[in-house]
Amino acid sequence: MKTEIFGMPLPQLQTALAELGMKKFRAKQIYDWLYQKCVFDFAQMSNLGKAERQLLQETFSVLPAEIRVVRKLDSADGLTQKILLELPDGNAIETVLMHHDYGYSVCVSSQVGCDMHCAFCASGLHGAVRNLTVAEIAAQVYLFDARLAAAGERVSRVVVMGSGEPMLNFDAVFEALQFLHQPDVANIGYRNMTVSTCGIIPGIQKMQKLELPINLAISLHAVRNELRSELMPVNQGFPFPDVIAAAEEYATSSGRQVTYEYILLADINDSDRDAELLAEYLRYKQAGVNLIPANPVPEKGYFRPKMQRIERFVSILRRHRIHATVRKEMGKDINAACGQLRAAFAGEKAQGTRS
Structure with missing residues (x-):
């Protein structure tokens, strides 16, 4: 069985190559091909000897080359691209590239599916299948980097806000972010990284102990206890006032303002x-x-508030000196909300199995 090379720390790769009888400096060359040139085929690594390339091919796998892009959707405005990825084990995840005036950001998934079962989200329709590995999280960024390389562009921001609850896959998520931060990898600054959680307090506390200036986002969505529990069952285990307290401790410790995500549901919240x-x-x-x-979900009774109501909600917050913005919608025409594309694909696979 081949060893996965993508996401492997440099010292570990150097040791692995030494065991194959290869020179230590080859590790830096391979790093350059993988993470700077976005080349995931050993055969194309031209400054390595032919015998070495063959040996690498026999020994290691390179995850981005083994992930199949099942679907690719581009928004009409050209600013958002969503891809559905099939992993080597047959599981599917989705990730989104967004083009902003300040550069490119990627919204990555942290799990296959999700166990949070938020009432308004498609990610949890089939529950969580498994956690993603460090390589699988980092590869989501590099699949887009490979596409952007031709234009001389790179991803400059990472948002862990796709399918899954990042704090339930804490080690892999933060190892991946620290890996992407390295200058010889993606060189993405910690202040350009955001982790979004439904409110898993132990994860927020662990994040604080890392002492990295990564942005924290809290999926809040309601501030009435019964309603939040209805919309987000996680509230029963981690009540939102305690979540806000933990997030404020993180803000004080890190110096980073916390973002509270609040989905507006007409006549509900x-x-x-x-x-x-x-x-x-x-x-x-x-x-x-x-x-x-x-996004309207009529079968669940969820509708978008009228613009007048949205503006009224914003004005009340601002009157109380709460900084509030309305999220700029990107990719609405390609189902860019979390889990929508994967849920449709899973349904099609299930239908195909039955037929």
Whole structure:
């Protein structure tokens, strides 16, 4: 069985090559091919000897070369691209590339599926299958880097906000981010990384202990206990006031403002009172609110509020001096919300198995 080379720390690769009888400096050359040139085929690594390339081919696998792009969707405005990826074990994940005026960001998944079962999210429809590895998380960035390389562009921001709960795959997620941060890998600054959680407090506390200035985002979505538990069952284990307290400790420790994600659902959590309560909980906190007008899900009774209601909600927050923005919608026409594409693909596979 081949050893996965992608995501392998340099000292470990140097040791592995030495065991094959190869010179230590070859590891740096391979790093350059993989992470700077985005070349995932040993046969194309021209400054290595033919025998060495053959030996590498027989010994190692390179994950990005083994991931199959099942579907690729481009938004009409050309700013968003979503790809559905089939991993070597047959599981599927999705990842999204977004082109902003400041560069390119990638929204990566941390798990195959999700066990959080948020009522408005497609990621948890089939539950969590397994955690992703360090290589599988990093590869999501590099599959886009390989596409951008021809234009001399690179991904400059990473958001762990795709399918899965990052804090339930803590070690792999943060190892991947630290790997991507390395100058000889993707050289992405920690301040250009964001991890979003439904509110797994032990994970927030572990993140604080790492002492890395990575941005923290909290999926909040309601500040009435019964309603949040209905929308997000995780609230029963980690009540949102405790989550906000843990997030504020992180903000104080890291010096990074916490972003609270709040999906606006018409006639459910978008009232004046909801806005007043949200402002009350976040008053004097190092916090900003990112409001997300919901994608309609009529079968679940979820609808997008009218623009007048959204603007009213924002105005109440700002009146209380809470920094609030309405998320710029990207990729709405290609189902860029978490889990939508994978859920459709899983349904098609299941249908194909039955037929």
